[in-house]
Amino acid sequence: MKLYADSALVDAVIPLLEDGLVHGVTSNPKIIARDGLTNSDLPRLYQRFASAGAREIFMQATGGSRNEMLEAASRIADFGDRVIVKVPATPDGFRVASQLIDRDVRVLLTAVYSLAQSTSAASIGADYIAPYFGRIVDSGEDGLSKVTRMNRILAPTKTKVLVASVRSPNAAATLALHGVAHITADVPVLEAMLIDPITEVSAEEFEQISAGWL
Structure with a gap:
């Protein structure tokens, strides 16, 4: 099981990383804009994280x-060996x-909403797909x-399901219970x-008892 912080807020994310509570960080243009940043901030964010x-x-x-898109992806890939480039699951x-x-860049196809897209992602050898759980429910x-069916399709392949738009602890636990091993929130x-x-x-109660031992 790997959890990721879906945020570009450095002050909020850094403590989770330093305390070892999350495996990494995810973002997208909407999150970057929401948190008051632009694409020009991506190299700095990469280094901080x-x-x-x-x-x-x-x-x-x-x-x-x-x-x-390919030029932008190539620039992101040059940030370092921990980066995974996200591209939308469009044609x-x-x-x-x-x-x-083909250039050995790690890739996630994002905003995946169909089983057919999941199948195509596995066929080209993507590292991850990101379905937006909350939006599917909406x-x-x-x-x-x-x-769960996406996970079943990808189980024999190298491609993993990283579920995004997870809006509550209960949603995260339910997904984990059904075999989802990568969640970002x-x-x-x-x-x-x-x-x-x-x-x-x-x-x-433990603290109250131990306080009596002093």
Whole structure:
């Protein structure tokens, strides 16, 4: 099981990395913009996250054409050996991903919503796909069933399912219970996963007892 922080907020993500609570960091253009940054900040973010111990750092390439997307992806790939380039699962994105994989660049195809896309991603040898669990549920589909079937398709291949848009600790645990081993979530969700009220009561009782030993 590997958890990732889905954020570009350095002050929020760095403590999770330094404390060894997450394996790495994911982002996309929407997250970068939400957190008040631009593509020009990506090299700095990579260095900060890598220095804090991130093992995998996912950053997304954009471009109005296939060539522009490939150029952006190549720049991101040059950041360092911990980067994994994200490209959207569009027809152009699949073609760009295939070219990157031929160059031994690690790739994640993002915004994957169909089983057919999952199959194509495995065929070209992508490292990961990222279905957006919350958005699948919002669309009225059974998100758990769809993600589970993606996982089944990819099980014999090198391609892994990294589930994004996981909005609650319960959603993360349910996905894990059904075989999902890679999950990315915003920092508040990751922090909430560490807390249970009964645990807090038990910990307080332990402290009260041990305080009497002093």
